[in-house]
Amino acid sequence: VSGSVLRTTYHAVTKAPEKLARAIAVEQTVEIPEALIDARTDREIVGKVEGIDPLPDGRFALTIAYPAGLVASLPDLLSVLYGNVSMLEVLRLADITLPPETLALFKGPNFGIQGLRDLLQVHDRPLLCTVLKPRGAADAHFAKIAEEFALAGGDLIKEDNNLLDAAPEASERRIAACASALARANRKTGRRCLYFVNACVPIDRLERLVAFAVKAGAAGVLVPPLLMGIDVVRDLAARHRIAVMAHPSFTGTFFEDRRHGIEPGILMGTILRLAGADIVIFVNHGGRFNYRKEECESMAEKLRAPLGNIRAAFPAPAGGMTLERVGEMVNEYGTDTVLVFGGAMLGGLGGVGKSVEACLAALETKRGQPRGRPR
């Protein structure tokens, strides 16, 4: 390949690594039998096998370079990286290196870590986020949580990802109630606690919802990219000056078999950042889900690693975290982290306000920790 390439490494369970590597290079580009590949197509379009290296566990690392010109959009990128080969057994997308041409296709987060810190005027500690839940509660319940959280000094409020409404009007009533409670609290504190509205709605309702949320004063949206479409999120972030918090719903199959799927840092880190996520929620190890420490750290690292001109994004470890874990989480992830407490904060003795105060006090003792930039 002359010119820039998109370099990928797949980890494969195979007895014929050379044959498989070439098959992948063909599958992801032209999908035709070898006999039909002419010299020009082979030179200009088909991926190039650059390396075949045995791994300690008996698998092989297959390094394949695709011409950067094959990719002009996010669906193209996903298609070339792992579209058809997702259906091959057993093959994991383990690493990618994107050339400047590919990075230049994407705008990335509208705010990123620095931009959100500037909005909040919080520069030296992790951000504290809570969740409006549970589904089925009254709007006044949600508004009260929002108000108490903001009054006590919390930073970010997100709606639960399952706050779904059959009627747009129901969502709008909740958004109005919460935004107004939050505005009242913000006026008292002089700070700006940010509100992320759940935007997991059918695509034909998305514009109305986002317009309403922005007008009401919400700073951003909560979106599950795999439920709604990763490119839907990219398009939304490109068209609106909103902050985007990504939710991991429906992502689990990419990670469950550690020998198949996509390395979590690539999908939840690099790809979601390209798609415009300012904050990416992932399930922390030691909670309700079974993620591993090294997978969580890879996601955090990829969200903050240099990536052309794309802004760095906040990792947000979540999923059944208890308030006692604040110190441990800051030690692990560093200061440039969003700590999400849902049930734990709502269930704390003394209510949301006391829980926030306890968290902020715990964070105070952690001042001066490293920011968690990639090692």
Place this chain on the structure above:
Amino acid sequence: VSGSVLRTTYHAVTKAPEKLARAIAVEQTVEIPEALIDARTDREIVGKVEGIDPLPDGRFALTIAYPAGLVASLPDLLSVLYGNVSMLEVLRLADITLPPETLALFKGPNFGIQGLRDLLQVHDRPLLCTVLKPRGAADAHFAKIAEEFALAGGDLIKEDNNLLDAAPEASERRIAACASALARANRKTGRRCLYFVNACVPIDRLERLVAFAVKAGAAGVLVPPLLMGIDVVRDLAARHRIAVMAHPSFTGTFFEDRRHGIEPGILMGTILRLAGADIVIFVNHGGRFNYRKEECESMAEKLRAPLGNIRAAFPAPAGGMTLERVGEMVNEYGTDTVLVFGGAMLGGLGGVGKSVEACLAALETKRGQPRGRPR
């Protein structure tokens, strides 16, 4: 739960099936600690555990009923069925039963099996589909394949899923060239060979592409729902009177670990049909991919099974099929099937025309086979 329910069965690897079943019922609905669930929430919102049954392999079948009122859209449905629990190890969505309220939310395929047969005036044999490939070839090459295929009596032409263009104008030139060649051939044969344009484009380019394709005479689009967003496909099919052919790119992680993910018939059959797919391509066993016979047959069955007022859709086994397999595929899948030959048809001796003739002759000997309705 009073009223209708959405009934699901998960197959779980677990030592504590009762605890896990309740945890799923909570996770997929309210996501709060047990201590915070009040009686009304438990009654009206939380899923109900209806059954816990040991499976012969040591796993457990957990049957959980969700209130139908929790689901008002396709993202809701995916979220409730498998959103957060996709991140639990090891849990497969094995079966679903959708109540009339849920089915009524969806329009399904615009044409379906009967509608496409009416368009084509082909009622008694499988449909024959070929693929415009490879990426990088000249428009004249694609147009020639289309013309030869139609002149020889083929039914459906789809663009390869990797025919992606940086500039909309490039796609439009190809579409115009192929549509015009096809129109010429159709005038000669008096038949109507249908053209499916690859619509795997960024969402902000989708409307322009579809409008151009329809105006040029294309009957439908090829879309990869998991790359673009399943709800994007639903919305597209709902707004345009086009036929939709779904491509399985990026679906592999849902099926690779047979104990995790989603049973293929549910995702590729029921869900894609709700989303409006008239034809669903899947990778047939015995080709380049490693799918199993029973998985392929489940997809075919679910595409044609009764599903409220939703039209039945064509299964389209594909992925490295050779022309010699026509007879076997008709025996297996029945008459209501789309047979997709890409490389095999292009590489056949005597060119596309002879390959089509050979396929049609093979199909002729299979006349009178069962239609492949679900057993």
